[in-house]
Amino acid sequence: DSGVTQTPKHLITATGQRVTLRCSPRSGDLSVYWYQQSLDQGLQFLIHYYNGEERAKGNILERFSAQQFPDLHSELNLSSLELGDSALYFCASSPSFSPSGGAGNEQFFGPGTRLTVL
Amino acid sequence: DAKTTQPTSMDCAEGRAANLPCNHSTISGNEYVYWYRQIHSQGPQYIIHGLKNNETNEMASLIITEDRKSSTLILPHATLRDTAVYYCIVRVGNNAGNMLTFGGGTRLMVKP
Numbered sequence: 001d002s003g004v005t006q007t008p009k010h011l012i013t014a015t016g017q018r019v020t021l022r023c024s025p026r027s028g029d030l031s032v033y034w035y036q037q038s039l040d041q042g043l044q045f046l047i048h049y050y051n052g053e054e055r056a057k058g059n060i061l062e063r064f065s066a067q068q069f070p071d072l073h074s075e076l077n078l079s080s081l082e083l084g085d086s087a088l089y090f091c092a093s094s095p096s097f098s099p100s101g102g103a104g105n106e107q108f109f110g111p112g113t114r115l116t117v118l
Numbered sequence: 119d120a121k122t123t124q125p126t127s128m129d130c131a132e133g134r135a136a137n138l139p140c141n142h143s144t145i146s147g148n149e150y151v152y153w154y155r156q157i158h159s160q161g162p163q164y165i166i167h168g169l170k171n172n173e174t175n176e177m178a179s180l181i182i183t184e185d186r187k188s189s190t191l192i193l194p195h196a197t198l199r200d201t202a203v204y205y206c207i208v209r210v211g212n213n214a215g216n217m218l219t220f221g222g223g224t225r226l227m228v229k230p
Contacts, residue, residue: 044220106152
């Protein structure tokens with residue numbers, strides 16, 4: 001158990017709908033990252049928040065947005081869903097955000113949310 | 119971040135050491151080597167990381183060559199539960215974020 005929780009575990013919805021995925025980081029971790037894992041794309045970084053501020057964006061679609069709240073939990077909002085958005089969505093947290101890339105930058109992943117768009 | 123090359127798959131007998139290689143010939147002086155693994159559809163799990171010295175923790179050992187162009191992750195006594203995809207990632211944090219860039223990894227199959 002990494003200490004990172006994600007809800008819901010599974011989500012089945014229809015095209016065109018909007019969903020919200022929730023992530024609670026490990027206690028004390030200020031950084032939250034979101035990743036998408038689909039069968040054909042592998043694990044892809046979406047977005048990074050540090051202490052409530054957006055720090056980096058990856059290949060995140062404009063239909064997707066995220067935020068990190070004052071209590072440090074984060075939500076990933078996916079709208080106008082398409083069949084291709086079906087994937088596993090992982091959230092990860094890390095203790096700090098250091099340019100050195102060393103200690104404190106290791107990321108701890110949650111169990112993921114499996115999204116199925118029908 | 120530097121690109122890494124890993125074998126697509128490897129087999130290992132249960133109880134034996136699993137040695138997973140990774141080439142990162144374009145690594146820069148300030149880039150760390152990280153290893154993660156993903157057991158089927160679970161969230162990736164952090165294993166170990168290092169800069170230039172060899173590292174060991176309760177899960178594994180990391181051996182980095184002197185020129186830092188390659189490394190080996192060693193699982194000293196592999197068990198069936200170690201069957202997973204292992205990712206070698208070379209990265210440096212910067213103001214743009216500390217995201218992880220996952221490649222294809224090595225699919226390790228531990229066999230009885």
